[in-house]
Amino acid sequence: MNATGPVRCERHRSSRPSVKPANGQAPRNHANPPQALATDPDRRYNADTFLRNGGRMTSLLSHISAFEYWRHVGTPGFIVPEPSRTTTAPPNFAVSDFDWLVNTSVLSRPLHGLTSVKHKRTNEPAVRHVAYQELPFGSVCSISPEQRITSPELTIIQIAPLLSFTELVCIICEFCGLFTINESLENPLVKRAPLTSVAKIAAFCQRAKGITGVAKAAKATKYAHDRSRSPMETATILLFTLPQQRGGYSLSGAQLNRKITLSPKARKMAGIDRLEPDIAWSKAKIIVEYDSEAFHNQEARISNDARRKNAFTASGFRVITLTSAQLNSKTEMDKIAAHIAAATRRYEQDMKTLRAPAACESVD
Numbered sequence: 001m002n003a004t005g006p007v008r009c010e011r012h013r014s015s016r017p018s019v020k021p022a023n024g025q026a027p028r029n030h031a032n033p034p035q036a037l038a039t040d041p042d043r044r045y046n047a048d049t050f051l052r053n054g055g056r057m058t059s060l061l062s063h064i065s066a067f068e069y070w071r072h073v074g075t076p077g078f079i080v081p082e083p084s085r086t087t088t089a090p091p092n093f094a095v096s097d098f099d100w101l102v103n104t105s106v107l108s109r110p111l112h113g114l115t116s117v118k119h120k121r122t123n124e125p126a127v128r129h130v131a132y133q134e135l136p137f138g139s140v141c142s143i144s145p146e147q148r149i150t151s152p153e154l155t156i157i158q159i160a161p162l163l164s165f166t167e168l169v170c171i172i173c174e175f176c177g178l179f180t181i182n183e184s185l186e187n188p189l190v191k192r193a194p195l196t197s198v199a200k201i202a203a204f205c206q207r208a209k210g211i212t213g214v215a216k217a218a219k220a221t222k223y224a225h226d227r228s229r230s231p232m233e234t235a236t237i238l239l240f241t242l243p244q245q246r247g248g249y250s251l252s253g254a255q256l257n258r259k260i261t262l263s264p265k266a267r268k269m270a271g272i273d274r275l276e277p278d279i280a281w282s283k284a285k286i287i288v289e290y291d292s293e294a295f296h297n298q299e300a301r302i303s304n305d306a307r308r309k310n311a312f313t314a315s316g317f318r319v320i321t322l323t324s325a326q327l328n329s330k331t332e333m334d335k336i337a338a339h340i341a342a343a344t345r346r347y348e349q350d351m352k353t354l355r356a357p358a359a360c361e362s363v364d
Contacts (some may be wrong), residue, residue: 006021034125046301058090058111059088059090059093059146060089060093060140060148060149062150062158063129063157063158063159064159064277066158067159069143070149070195071174072182073195074180074191074192079144081142081149082321083141084140085137086135086140087134087140089116091115091116092117092119093128095111095113105184107142107191109125115130116130116132117130118130136154136204136356138207139151139154140322153201153204153288154211157208157211157214160214161216166242168217169220169223170235172217172220172224175195175201176195176227178192178227178229194226194227198225201224205221223241225241228255228257233256236279236322237254237256237279239333240279240288240337240340249337251344254279254281254286255281255282257276258276258277258282258360259274260277263315266310266311267311267314269310269314275311278316286317287312288322288336288340289319289321291321291323320340324331342350
């Protein structure tokens with residue numbers, strides 16, 4: 001996704017409110033809510049929320065800027081936002097609150113923020129999106145008392161109109177996965193805990209009806225997966241599971257990085273009760289392991305691959321090792337997908353046979 005591309009939604013380039021003290025400099029914080037914001041109902045600003053925030057003006061980072069920030073969460077020394085109970089956008093968005101992020105190239109310009117007030121256009125490098133109504137619960141997280149950010153779930157909805165459907169599914173997999181990408185590092189693949197889950201995003205979409213992008217995001221959650229460990233794992237499972245009209249093989253029932261309980265024989269061989277394959281069709285007894293030098297630790301891969309394959313085989317699974325060359329070959333992928341589809345059909349046919357009522361002999 002081009003993080004600096006045009007935003008196809010209503011937006012307002014504007015500055016901070018023109019209320020200034022005698023020295024001509026706009027204040028960073030206010031001890032009390034500005035009178036116009038507290039009393040003018042047309043401003044739609046919740047003074048109670050302001051007071052719950054300790055009388056401090058806050059800025060709410062949103063849309064592409066929030067997406068860029070969340071992508072850096074997990075990098076060592078980076079602030080992890082905490083969930084907030086706030087459901088009202090602040091009346092203003094101060095670009096200066098996030099200068100430290102722009103200066104370190106974490107965020108690109110213009111900055112995107114969410115406010116409850118429509119501002120006049122200025123030349124300040126900011127895009128202020130307006131949320132007149134109360135936000136769904138779970139929409140906001142706190143970086144600091146003065147700096148807030150839209151939650152991973154709301155951020156997904158906000159950037160949905162800017163992405164193709166497949167790109168959106170990939171971003172959901174990243175937010176729900178065990179990795180992030182930081183291009184400034186020597187090894188751009190960074191391990192981290194999931195920011196959210198597919199189930200949480202789907203549930204949030206139910207609460208966020210009416211917000212631009214929510215229908216597309218809700219549909220994308222039906223094809224996304226939790227616990228991806230790399231972009232290549234995401235690309236692989238989506239290639240197998242997306243509908244054919246979206247470029248996939250429509251192979252349902254796949255699980256990504258879910259632990260499998262080994263058979264007693266396999267436990268003795270592996271010295272462990274459970275293992276976590278890359279992709280598994282547990283019922284059809286098929287496992288796909290991705291072999292990549294770019295996204296897996298070499299030493300661990302060399303020492304573990306044979307043990308893992310033997311353990312899975314002893315538990316009755318057919319193990320398919322998938323390389324980058326195979327993944328980039330339509331002919332090879334067609335063969336692998338056909339094998340998985342055949343195994344899935346055999347399982348389904350076996351289940352139908354087991355469920356079929358036994359034929360009764362007629363009695364004269």
